[in-house]
Amino acid sequence: MTRIAVLGSTNMDLVAYVKTAPRRGETVTGHDFRTIPGGKGANQAVAAARAGADVALIGAVGTDEFGVRLRAALDGSGVDTDLVRTTEGPSGTAHIVVDADGGNAIVVIPGANASVTHLGPGDEALIAGAESLLLQLELPMDTVVEGAKAARRHGVRTVLTPSPVQPLPPELLAATDLLVANEHEAAALTGIDDPKAASRALLELVPEVVVTLGARGSLYAARGQDPVAVPAPEVTAVDTTGAGDTFVGALAVALGEGRAMPQALAWASDAAALSVQRPGAVAAMPYRKEIDAAAAEGTAR
Template identity: 45%
Template sequence: MPAKVVVIGSLNMDLVTRAPRLPRGGETLIGQSFATVPGGKGANQAVAAARLGAQVSMVGCVGSDAYGKELRDALLAEQIDCQAVSSVEGSSGVALIVVDDNSQNAIVIVAGANGALTPSLIGCFDAVLQAADVMICQLEVPDATVGHALKRARELGKVVILNPAPASRPLPADWYANIDYLIPNESEASALSGLPVDSRQSAEAAATRLIEMGAGKVIITLGAEGSLFADGKSFAHFPAPAVKAVDTTAAGDTFVGGFAAALAVGRSEAEAIGFGQIAAALSVTRAGAQPSIPSLSDVQAFKTP
């Protein structure tokens, strides 16, 4: 049986429009297309882990609206266990996304039902967490919930991954000791460490600071520049495969899900990072969030151009 990954986090319906560029303040642009696509960092990472070889359970909340059913159905279609996806009164989470011709995006998130994922609700599904090998969290659900999940996963001896996204401020100090792998991007690493991150050298300084704050190991994703791994003793840089980007939405989520899936089945850290990077590279060659996430066979067939 595949190793088990549990994702505790957000489910959003992505409302995606493409435009020549991102609008400036007070400006109205004519968009080129519009689509509704299942997303949310938690759900995206669950789909990535499932497509890339893991047995996955999702813990989260959807609303009582039409989006809620669509979001749940999208996970079920990936054979993801949804017994811990609760339906609550009101609207589901949504993300408003604009993607420009250079494949960069700007995103506004409305939490909706994600705000109803409380520590007590997670406690109702403790058996799901107990059955997992690896747990993944992000920051699109309440902080108290994330802190509870990290602590409980540590108590159970699980491999704990935190993708601190979106992060605009330092994490609570008591979280770090419960994190095996902290996986921020450059801006998130800067927000958490208080240091600028605009080069490989500055990423090393930020990673060192985060380990000093208590994180077990740190992987800073650097976009087209790959990723930096730090374990408190040494650094390793992993170059990203060169591809032609179409849409970077969910690339980070794909990396996290792929890394977790590979780690869960016993691959080394270096192998898991390389695997996640190939998956993320393939995702940016396709439009959308979950539709862009590749399968295990896609990654296995990948050859560097």
């Protein structure tokens, strides 16, 4: 079983479902509201665990009721939470509006995530024992850089999701093996709207890049290789929250199991396609048998 470490955030997602998202200064009436465990770190950890990996998360929750629920959700999905700290104060929250097309807008309040300002006792040893380290940008940047450098020292593959998108320090890029960005993040990082051209620009910074294109699939680029486009299954999206994290978690599992990149991307796309057909982030993430079944049928319906 492949071993994956995740250094990242935990948030409680406060999700409002509406027909049309409000514009600035506008009030709309929603039709449903849910509190759902999430956060990019927790999302990727759960996605990888449900996809069949042995997963441990490094992060923090608060002393509020959300913290209790977040830890329980991680434990219930088989994620090792021994190195998830409990810090005084509120847990992180994400305030999400989901429209009738499954699109979303998100405001993240860091809460306990902001307390993870450095690696703690046991964190580097956990990273050293993994095959891959998954990183995102909802923790303080210095901590993300510290984790990436630790992975590099021990020969562990680093997979970086540059979200929420922001300038990436050279020392983080130097310790990144695979960058997985959606097309909007790729454009923000490079100033280039075309995903193929943006991926080429990103290859000047890191050796491998995946640009996810939503319903259009994904694009893989690596130095010295021709780019590879992988289509996504055609499905009707209910909620796209967490789909990118589902994709990354499943991709890390597939690569850890030795699959070639095109096959790994297709399997990850099946996982993400399953997730968007259900509401929520963690709650929507598929299990291994579901992904395998979708892959065997060539569809995530």
